[in-house]
Amino acid sequence: MVAIIGTGIIPFGHHLERSIVAMASEATLAALKDANISRETIGACYFANALGGMLFGDTTIGQNLTAGLGIKNIPVVNVENACTSGSSAYYLARLAILAGECEVALVVGSEKMCVPDFGLLNSGTTELDTLLGMVVPASFALRAQRHMHDYGTTEEQMAAVTVKSRAHAALNPNAQFRKKESLEDVLNGPMIADPFTRSQCCPIADGAAALILASDEFAAKYYRAITIEASVLTSGIYDNQADLTHWETDYHAADLAYEKAGISAKDIDLVECHDAFTFSEILHYEALGLCEEGQGGKFVADGHASLGGRTPVNVSGGLLSEGTPSPPPE
Amino acid sequence: MTEQHDIPLVYDNILTPGPEVHLQGGYCPSCDLYHFPQQDRCTECLGTVNTTDLGNKAVIHSVTTIRTRAPLGLPSPYSVAYLDLKHVPLRVFSLMDPAEAGQYSIGQEVELQVAPLGLNNNKEICLRPYFRTCANSAE
Numbered sequence: 001m002v003a004i005i006g007t008g009i010i011p012f013g014h015h016l017e018r019s020i021v022a023m024a025s026e027a028t029l030a031a032l033k034d035a036n037i038s039r040e041t042i043g044a045c046y047f048a049n050a051l052g053g054m055l056f057g058d059t060t061i062g063q064n065l066t067a068g069l070g071i072k073n074i075p076v077v078n079v080e081n082a083c084t085s086g087s088s089a090y091y092l093a094r095l096a097i098l099a100g101e102c103e104v105a106l107v108v109g110s111e112k113m114c115v116p117d118f119g120l121l122n123s124g125t126t127e128l129d130t131l132l133g134m135v136v137p138a139s140f141a142l143r144a145q146r147h148m149h150d151y152g153t154t155e156e157q158m159a160a161v162t163v164k165s166r167a168h169a170a171l172n173p174n175a176q177f178r179k180k181e182s183l184e185d186v187l188n189g190p191m192i193a194d195p196f197t198r199s200q201c202c203p204i205a206d207g208a209a210a211l212i213l214a215s216d217e218f219a220a221k222y223y224r225a226i227t228i229e230a231s232v233l234t235s236g237i238y239d240n241q242a243d244l245t246h247w248e249t250d251y252h253a254a255d256l257a258y259e260k261a262g263i264s265a266k267d268i269d270l271v272e273c274h275d276a277f278t279f280s281e282i283l284h285y286e287a288l289g290l291c292e293e294g295q296g297g298k299f300v301a302d303g304h305a306s307l308g309g310r311t312p313v314n315v316s317g318g319l320l321s322e323g324t325p326s327p328p329p330e
Numbered sequence: 331m332t333e334q335h336d337i338p339l340v341y342d343n344i345l346t347p348g349p350e351v352h353l354q355g356g357y358c359p360s361c362d363l364y365h366f367p368q369q370d371r372c373t374e375c376l377g378t379v380n381t382t383d384l385g386n387k388a389v390i391h392s393v394t395t396i397r398t399r400a401p402l403g404l405p406s407p408y409s410v411a412y413l414d415l416k417h418v419p420l421r422v423f424s425l426m427d428p429a430e431a432g433q434y435s436i437g438q439e440v441e442l443q444v445a446p447l448g449l450n451n452n453k454e455i456c457l458r459p460y461f462r463t464c465a466n467s468a469e
């Protein structure tokens with residue numbers, strides 16, 4: 001098994017004057033301090049960044065980070081895997097430790113998105129869908145519209161995800177949006193992609209976070225080490241016919257993680273998931289089995305995903321209140 | 331004035347040749363499966379696929395309207411949809427007629443158009459396929 005023995009994060013927001021490496025360095029040093037280890041202990045570094053290559057032409061930021069921190073003679077891997085870059089780096093670092101290649105690994109994600117004319121993310125500029133106007137908010141809005149049609153999910157239920165997110169973020173000093181919003185505030189915001197108003201789409205942010213992973217043996221002396229029971233990474237294809245309300249790849253990933261960990265949905269006490277849009281979180285409730293398929297809107301509106309509820313989700317405020325490498329409206 | 335046939339299509343091999351424009355895709359006879367756009371091989375059996383006419387009419391399966399700054403020189407707002415094609419069992423993603431943005435609903439019948447609309451990746455004006463309300467169902 002592998003465990004998390006240290007974490008570091010810098011507040012998400014607009015860090016116009018700071019480089020990707022500068023932000024990553026601060027998060028890394030915080031994680032080393034939290035784990036109480038020296039830089040010489042690190043046996044491998046997995047560095048995640050999705051947009052540095054495209055926006056700045058930077059493709060070896062991981063090595064720039066380790067070189068700047070005087071860390072040498074270790075494997076450094078740059079991980080670019082779109083919105084999954086950070087969790088992919090984590091997945092790979094865990095595998096390296098399980099394979100016995102190292103005892104301690106550094107996982108860092110750092111992203112700089114607050115640049116002029118950033119626009120909206122897409123899934124590849126030469127893809128037909130992109131050329132026909134598909135942007136990330138639209139892909140989830142299309143799922144949301146069909147879910148509303150098939151299951152009666154309402155705009156109020158989706159807005160409830162943002163209301164919950166802000167309430168949670170108020171408790172997180174690293175979040176970008178910490179002011180409470182009412183259902184009316186959320187629903188009265190400018191429309192981005194029907195039915196998503198502005199605060200139902202995560203804001204862009206600059207920021208960085210780091211984790212120190214260690215083998216069981218190394219982690220044994222840490223009373224607050226967190227053991228990783230399972231970590232899975234999977235993929236799908238263009239389904240024929242595309243089912244917009246049953247996100248097959250999401251169900252598959254959740255089922256595989258439960259199987260590997262030997263648990264089921266009812267054993268889950270807390271969830272952090274990718275809430276780029278309010279509705280994406282609702283789809284995750286369903287795929288994770290926190291509620292029946294089609295009932296995700298009701299689940300959040302009834303308070304089951306809030307702190308104190310049945311299964312609190314994104315108690316950090318998630319991407320909706322922290323910010324993300326994902327799409328945001330100007 | 332530039333003739334329409336001088337304007338590049340946004341993506342190769344997605345429309346049938348001929349006076350009445352239809353979507354063109356792939357068909358695998360072994361699996362009885364259609365694909366759009368046509369793939370090099372069938373994703374199910376990896377066999378070769380035939381080029382096939384996918385028709386020009388569809389029913390809206392889901393639709394949304396993007397109201398923030400539009401990419402690729404598209405007008406703002408613009409609508410996009412998943413459509414169930416009427417001639418073959420296939421659901422495709424499509425741009426909708428910007429003149430009707432925000433006026434579409436699930437279940438509505440629509441038909442294919444092709445016209446200069448927005449820019450391609452070379453920042454040139456290009457032809458794009460899009461669907462709009464059927465002429466005979468508009469009244």
Ligand SMILES: [Zn+2]
Binds near residue numbers: 359360372377
């Ligand atoms: Zn086939």
